[in-house]
Amino acid sequence: MAVLHNRVSQAELKKLLHQETTPRTTISFYQYFTIGDPQQFRDEMYKALNALKVFGRIYIAQEGINAQISLPADNFDALKAYLYSIDALNGLRLNIAVDDDGKSFWVLKIKVRDKIVADGITDPSFSMENKGRYVNAEQMNELLKDDNTVVIDMRNHYEYEVGHFEKAIEIPSDTFREQLPMAVEMMQDKKEQNIIMYCTGGIRCEKASAYMLHNGFKNVFHLEGGIINYAKQTKANELPSKFIGKNFVFDDRLGERITEDIIAKCHQCGKPADTHTNCKNDGCHLLFIQCEDCAAQYDGCCSETCQTTYNLPAEVQKELRKGVDKGMMVFNKSKKRLRPRLGDKDQ
Incomplete structure (x- = not known):
């Protein structure tokens, strides 16, 4: 019988990848x-x-x-x-x-999985068959010129922080399931306006557009292929990019540059920076933004406490981690605190 899952250690797989x-x-x-x-x-x-x-x-x-x-x-x-x-x-x-x-x-x-996007929708009458209209890069740019257009970012805070469309409204939550009802509530007085929803690759904003229509909105659009496809189309057709900064991605790169603008700040010193990293302390792994100077000063850690732990012998670190649930933490500057990263790794 064929093996239908991996049996090699993560460390060995990473080593093999870099040898390719x-x-x-x-x-x-x-x-x-x-x-x-x-x-x-x-x-x-x-x-x-x-x-x-x-x-x-x-x-x-x-x-x-x-x-x-x-x-x-x-x-x-x-x-x-x-x-x-x-x-x-x-x-x-x-x-x-x-x-x-x-x-x-x-x-x-x-x-x-139960869903390809964890949405929290329980209404049995909801259907993906009725969804918003696609817009391509050129149409997106034209609609953005219209004062009657509302642009909604359906990504998490840490994604929005490093890059977003001009005039984009952030739905202040770090989970898609929370954002859907919040978007409906925040847009109640804009049901007759053009509403464009976007995300990284299209999957979240497509479902969000269907949810908005399900809740009585009329003129709902979503960006076809998300930011990734928009960037490709603007480059191919020599269009100006109305997306500014970096597009956060859920793989080892943690971001792809769209424009040279740096709109975020280092979470440690406050200097302009948009490089996400995970704290090198294996008992933390906080996702946060760190500039090159702070990366050198703190050995890639999020705090002096984690830096001290990171420089302890490996066996001591292992003992300290026993029974500790680091909870997939993410720095959420909008809420002035750290919170668990509960959102799915969706496009």
Whole structure:
């Protein structure tokens, strides 16, 4: 029987990745469609993608598929042919990363979930069949000129902080399930206006647009392919970018540069910076923004306390971590505190 999951240690897999000489391409894609047997679909896909040396994170649910992957560039056409051989994925848009070093993933993980985007929606009458209208980069830029247009960012705070569209409204929460009802409440007096929703790769804003229509809004749009596709289209068509700064991504890169603007600040010294990092203390791993000077001063840690721990012998650190739940922490400057990162790694 074929092995349908990885059995090699994470450390060894990372080592093997960095020894590769073949260039890799980072890709994301999603599709809402009905999958009758998600587990069978998952197992068949694992065998096909593993044979193509695909690494990455894929979620399968009855409502569809959500994927962020990398693969040898020479295998791109084979991947495309395989995906397009699946009726519901024929013609699927594949978002190719903008700022890519090919080292985004080092293992293939395909998981079956209840939803490909954790949305908290319990209303049985909600349907993804009625969703907002797509807009491309050129249409997005034109709509942004209209004072009647409202632009809503459906990403988390730490994503918004390093880059966003001009005039974009932040929904102040770090989970998509909280943002949906908040967006409806915040926009109650704007039901007749043009509302454009956007996210990283399209999956969240597409569902959000359907949810807004479900709640009585009329003129709802969503950015096709999200920020990733927008950046690709503006570059290809020599359009001005109305997205400013860096696009946060949920892989080892933690961001891809869209414009040279740095709109965020180092969480330690306050100097302009937009490089996300995880605290090097294995008992913390806080996601935060750190400039180069502070990275050197604190050894890549978020505080002097973590720096002290990080420089202790490995066995001592291991003892200190016993029984400690670091809770996937993220620095949330808007709330002046740290909070668990509960949101899904969705595009």
